[in-house]
Amino acid sequence: MRLIALLLALMLAQPLPADSNLPPAYWANRQLPDARQEARAQSLMEEVRCLVCQEQSMADSDAELAGDMRDLVRRRIAAGESPDQVRSWLIERYGSWVSYRPTTEPASWPLWLAPLALLLVGAFLVQRRIKLKARR
Amino acid sequence: MIAETGLAALWLAAGLAALQFLLMVIALRTTLDVGRTIRAVAAVQGALALTAFVMLLLVFARSDMSVALVFENSHTAKPFIYKIAGAWGNHEGSMLLWVTVLSGAGACLGLLSRQTHERTLVAALGAQAALALGFYAFLLIASNPFARLLPAPPNGKGLNPLLQDPGLAFHPPTLYFGYVGLSVAFSLAVGALLTGEVDAKLARAMRPWVLGAWTLLTLGITAGSYWAYYELGWGGYWFWDPVENASLMPWLAATALLHSINVLAARGALKAWTMMLAVVAFSMSMVGTFLVRSGILTSVHAFAIDPQRGTFLLALLAIYVGAAFILFAVRGATLKEGAPFELVSRETGLVVNNLLLSVILGIVFLGTLYPLFVEAVSGEKLSVGAPYFNAVAGPLALVLAILVGIGPLLSWRRERRPVFKQLTVPALLGVTVFVISFIVAPAMGVLPRVGLPVAMFLAGASILPLVGRNPLRAPIATWGMVVAHLGIAVSLVGMAMNAAFTSERLAVVRPNETLTVGPWTVLLKEVTPTAGQNFTAIEAELRATRGDGIKVLKPQTRYFTDPPMETNEAAIDTFWNGQLYTVIGKPDPSGGWQLRLWWKPFVTLIWAGGVLIALGGAIAMTGRVRRQRRRKPEWRKERYA
């Protein structure tokens, strides 16, 4: 995915994610010793965008900032925060755009209502084709 | 010279497409018989488009740098297969492939159709020509693959290393044959709406085309998913990326269409739904093409970022789909449906199947475009990704999977046999697996927890149509259906196992240290520099064991120069019960290396299932086509009547 990061970096005329001289943060590429915490951290990281290489999650991105974000997420989860708390913290700073899971704000309601609406419309279209009442 | 020949062939083909369209208009307005002429025109048009494509392959094979496209996308140091595959690894070349398949399909439609109403077939050929005309215009005006670059530079810019993979040779052409194959269904539907001849005969004419396109689409999507899995190094196989969704939507529509056609062919019912699905399926193909080439989405798959091309494609989309929808709205009233279906019958089963597939299609469509709608209306930016699609489409897909087990057992018209008794064995199997899963894996997610039993139920139920009768005397089409439905079950098992039982280990490891993942103990022996034909690399030697023998894996990080880039080559070892997936990362200041390991039990079933589904389609197609070809073509009959 480095290519994408590079291409996007070249296209954005603005903050360039060039490489720094420091190594990745400690928890960027190490798992937490507690397996359950690591699992929670991992599923959160898969649901949050990488800010630099858009269209990738924080978990998969090679970008340095993504590594630092992973470090931050792991530290917070290890300190006892819940994934929802960390997600809200990130959304406060970057907006709901940063979460791949749509939030519960009003702008997302149609997303959750749509499947129901589609099923109802579909059922309506279909019921005319099926003999639902027994014929005498 | 070669490039100019290709360009000339393209212009001629475009001219013939215009003629073909004109012939259709004449046929529908007058009583002239254009049957032989229009078929000849379609055949020559197809041959010319193919010529143009072969010319493109030739200039790539010879690394002719005076052709701008070759300069942009190739390099003399490239392995030969990637020189050829590079021809379609870019926007213009892949567009030419698209158009070649479109006109080729039209030629085959004209030459190979037998039991089809003549007027409808002529109308369909005209519609196909109209489609081709728009895309020829797009190629010739906005995306000329044969544009020259003079004076010719000594060498080219090279092909993106991510694309230098056997997957590239296979994945796009297969997908394109699938996408564009659906155009025939579109054209036949438009033709039938124009002539009013929407009936069982039309369904039987459409069926082999839809089967063929759908089979190739299934293969193409499966291949794409596997390619992404092993090439990109993140251990996942589906990201619900907008462009992945763009390939899934035509597939969902085509699957619904396939089943709807069966109802139309067997009972002459579901006319409106079948016509609409036929139009929607190819419309989704066109939407996909638009999304990938317009620059409105950022994605691994996105081609050149070019809003002007996007506008052209959007205009084509609006014209074609708009015209088809208008035709449907106007002629829809004349589509007479028969009596309602019995509640417990195969027709009802297929209708509910259609409904669920259409709802899933709607959800994927909405989820993909929703961020765009919201931003257009309120300026707010939000994201819709895997968590949404899995949460919503997942359960619906599982309900559908259960129905897939039941439907094929039902009779047409009315089910009088105790079908549900037959299902007790698969049902028990499912329930047993469900209970065992609590013992073996108490901490499983909801989707895999429900998905695994459903998959086992479906696996058992899908073979029931062959049980209790002589399998060798069952129609070939039934075999096809059984294999395809079994493939769904196999794929679901793979997905559930992957979701529930994957182990991942991520750590910094020094040479001669070990890391355990699942049942494996992996030793990092050493990390050495190495080189390939057009790259240098660092390669790790890993020795993995789980008690019986040592397996050696060598993941690499490769560095390319044309263009300059770095890629991860995962080393994957496949066993009967899963895959060991290894990736080497960056060196750590402490002297170690970042190592990422996965043990994925039964993950290969995901793609094995996909291949089975495609195989089922291929089997069904041989059965149908053989039956059709035994009859004499109608248009020949009329000559000697």
Place this chain on the structure above:
Amino acid sequence: MSRAIRFAPLALLLIVILALVWRLATPADTTVSSKLEGQPLPVFQLAAAVPPKAALETADFATGQPRILNIFASWCVPCISEVKVLQGLKRRGVHIDGIAIRDRPQDVAAFLDRNGDPYERIGADPQSALQIALGSSGVPESFIVDGEGIIRYQHIGPIEASDVPKILKKLEEAR
């Protein structure tokens, strides 16, 4: 089949085409902006990036005067030309503090020696922790913080000469 059902697909198509036309006309803005405008600065205390130059903490912003908080790094190429513009602002009496992202003291020192030093204080953020807490997504970026420590404006990318009038205006508004 009722009229509504027959024309519904067409209506849907129209909506989708309109949305796509809109998107082609207004290309997506890929910059990621911070949502903290109007919020107080997060509580932080950074070590000095280039000792003995002063370190940076939240309290340094409660001076009653608006200040610019500039996020930069020695390995950031556009930051080099930005330093000149920042020095111009400093000459006009603007107070500028810096945060060095993922940097070593010797590299920051070399950067300042080569290009100039417009900063009153520089904090070290070796793991981008404060950068993330501010809702920033790259270097260089600048925040205008008012006298009470509230973030009033975010400028993404290097401050160029053409941006100076706007920055000055925002500084005035932050008084």
